Amino acid sequence: MSLFKEGSRLQVPDELIILNGKYYAVYNYTATSGNSMPLVVDVDLPESFAEGALETAVAYTEQTFADQYGYAFFPMFNLSDLKAIDPENETTDVDWLLENVENDLQKKATTFGKEWYLDDEVQQLFAYGAITGEDISPYLENLTWFKDHNAAQRDWITLVYNNPQKAQEFINNNYIALRTQMNQLGISGSGVDDLTRQLAGDIAQGNIDSAEASQILSYLIDPYKMSMAGGVDALNAGYRGYVEKINPTKNGIADAKALITKYLGVDAAQEFAKNGIVEQYAAMLRADADLGEGVNTNRETIMEQLQTAHDKLFPQFEGSQHEMWSAPMYRNFMAITGKSALSNTDKKNVDIISQKTGGDMTLFAGEIRNNYEDDPTYADQVLGAMTNAFGSQDVSGVFTGQSLVG
Numbered sequence: 001m002s003l004f005k006e007g008s009r010l011q012v013p014d015e016l017i018i019l020n021g022k023y024y025a026v027y028n029y030t031a032t033s034g035n036s037m038p039l040v041v042d043v044d045l046p047e048s049f050a051e052g053a054l055e056t057a058v059a060y061t062e063q064t065f066a067d068q069y070g071y072a073f074f075p076m077f078n079l080s081d082l083k084a085i086d087p088e089n090e091t092t093d094v095d096w097l098l099e100n101v102e103n104d105l106q107k108k109a110t111t112f113g114k115e116w117y118l119d120d121e122v123q124q125l126f127a128y129g130a131i132t133g134e135d136i137s138p139y140l141e142n143l144t145w146f147k148d149h150n151a152a153q154r155d156w157i158t159l160v161y162n163n164p165q166k167a168q169e170f171i172n173n174n175y176i177a178l179r180t181q182m183n184q185l186g187i188s189g190s191g192v193d194d195l196t197r198q199l200a201g202d203i204a205q206g207n208i209d210s211a212e213a214s215q216i217l218s219y220l221i222d223p224y225k226m227s228m229a230g231g232v233d234a235l236n237a238g239y240r241g242y243v244e245k246i247n248p249t250k251n252g253i254a255d256a257k258a259l260i261t262k263y264l265g266v267d268a269a270q271e272f273a274k275n276g277i278v279e280q281y282a283a284m285l286r287a288d289a290d291l292g293e294g295v296n297t298n299r300e301t302i303m304e305q306l307q308t309a310h311d312k313l314f315p316q317f318e319g320s321q322h323e324m325w326s327a328p329m330y331r332n333f334m335a336i337t338g339k340s341a342l343s344n345t346d347k348k349n350v351d352i353i354s355q356k357t358g359g360d361m362t363l364f365a366g367e368i369r370n371n372y373e374d375d376p377t378y379a380d381q382v383l384g385a386m387t388n389a390f391g392s393q394d395v396s397g398v399f400t401g402q403s404l405v406g
Contacts, residue, residue: 140157156204175200189242189245195239220246253282259303260281267348
């Protein structure tokens with residue numbers, strides 16, 4: 001049977017109920033979360049119902065209603081409020097209205113905060129405001145979400161409802177400031193723009209403060225810092241999806257390599273880059289920088305570790321540094337071999353020979369000559385020296401097995 005009299009424009013409810021002797025129409029509204037929420041309407045127009053329709057109402061108590069629907073019983077508006085509000089369509093009903101409310105909430109949630117805009121209770125209240133045209137700001141403080149969040153978050157909800165343009169301006173200003181900061185820090189990656197927009201919105205909404213935003217950025221660009229803080233679990237849950245979308249910082253890398261080279265040589269610096277020690281040292285140096293100018297706690301720790309490693313690798317030069325004792329050895333090597341520059345292989349060989357000879361230049365020179373006698377550059381160097389010594393006489397036989405006599 002039809003619930004309403006013929007010609008009524010009222011939307012047919014999903015269920016007609018009676019509770020505490022009063023009639024209510026229930027409309028099931030599917031929220032963005034996927035949950036079905038009951039919109040309870042007080043039947044203030046009983047004369048609109050067809051004869052016998054009210055007798056079909058299902059009896060509920062507040063407890064059985066909550067058990068059935070999963071929400072507390074809460075009449076939101078009167079049946080007489082369900083009037084056509086679209087000037088282009090006088091048959092506008094609750095379904096059409098709620099669909100537009102939901103679309104509007106989805107759009108605003110992207111800008112103003114998905115956490116609260118897509119909350120079921122918030123959607124229910126906005127639906128009520130849209131249907132009745134009533135100002136809902138006095139009801140905001142009654143929302144569970146409103147009660148369970150901090151003052152900054154509550155102020156944001158109020159601002160969004162009362163002055164959405166100003167709320168948008170706050171977000172825009174935050175975005176510009178954050179993007180400028182990221183550019184200055186050299187932050188890059190496929191997720192930079194989305195990250196900036198999310199941070200701008202969360203700061204404006206009171207979900208995080210500027211200090212937490214800085215921490216989020218520092219963890220995302222510095223995997224070692226995040227690791228030392230406890231790994232990805234230390235990162236705000238809403239930002240963990242950016243871990244693979246933000247490129248790690250290069251700050252401190254050059255400084256770390258320079259320290260390793262100073263104490264252990266180029267070869268060690270290359271090996272340390274392969275096994276991750278360079279990145280670890282760079283992170284420690286960045287941590288010093290974060291604590292302010294003049295803080296060198298981690299740098300001193302690194303230097304102590306490198307000095308210990310140096311003394312074990314090069315016991316003949318204990319207490320020194322690679323760059324201090326290797327420099328004269330490299331110069332001597334170039335003088336002996338005639339090379340204008342050393343390859344990494346040359347440097348490695350010089351380091352080994354220097355350690356073997358204990359820094360004795362005479363022994364060192366002899367080892368270099370023995371090891372490089374087949375080297376073309378060294379051969380040219382010797383040939384040139386002998387040519388100078390013997391004038392224009394051909395001395396190529398020294399290197400071809402020919403005799404210089406007779």
